[in-house]
Amino acid sequence: MKYQLAQINIARALAPMESQIMKGFVDQLEPINALADGSEGFVWRLQTEEGDATSLQVFDDPAMIVNMSVWDGFESLKSYVYSSEHLSLIQAKKAWFAKLSSPALALWWIPEGHVPSVEEGKAALARLTDQGPSVDAFSFSKPFAAPVV
Secondary structure (H helix, E strand, C coil): CCEEEEEEEEEEECCCCCCCCCHHHHHHHHHHHHHHHCCCCEEEECCCCCCCCCCCCCCCCCCEEEEEEEECCHHHHHHHHHCCCHHHHHHCHHHCEECCCCCCEEEEEEECCCCCCHHHHHHHHHHHHHHCCECCEECCCCCCCCCCC
């Protein structure tokens, strides 16, 4: 069996998406998502008809937004996140998002072709928070290799 890498990241917006505070983030959504879509190793991302997932409310907190995607492997996702224009979003996140007290990102391996649900992503975040990094949920700083079957 082959595996792909799923990721979820969450953030608590400092203001509604249509606010002036969030304008710098919102203005970058389309080009950054297009960059992901065209990146080597990209497989899938969570999105609504608007082309992103910012309108999805999957947490009780309406300010919490979610992003999920699937990649062919760890290196392709890492390259997109840290070696592309996406890095500028990470560097500016304090302007738009509150610091969370628990992990905001979780990575986990899924069977090739599987599309993860938001509930699977939330469960991965909970595992990482409760148990620390493992093959079931990990981060960029402590990655785990795909299962060998």
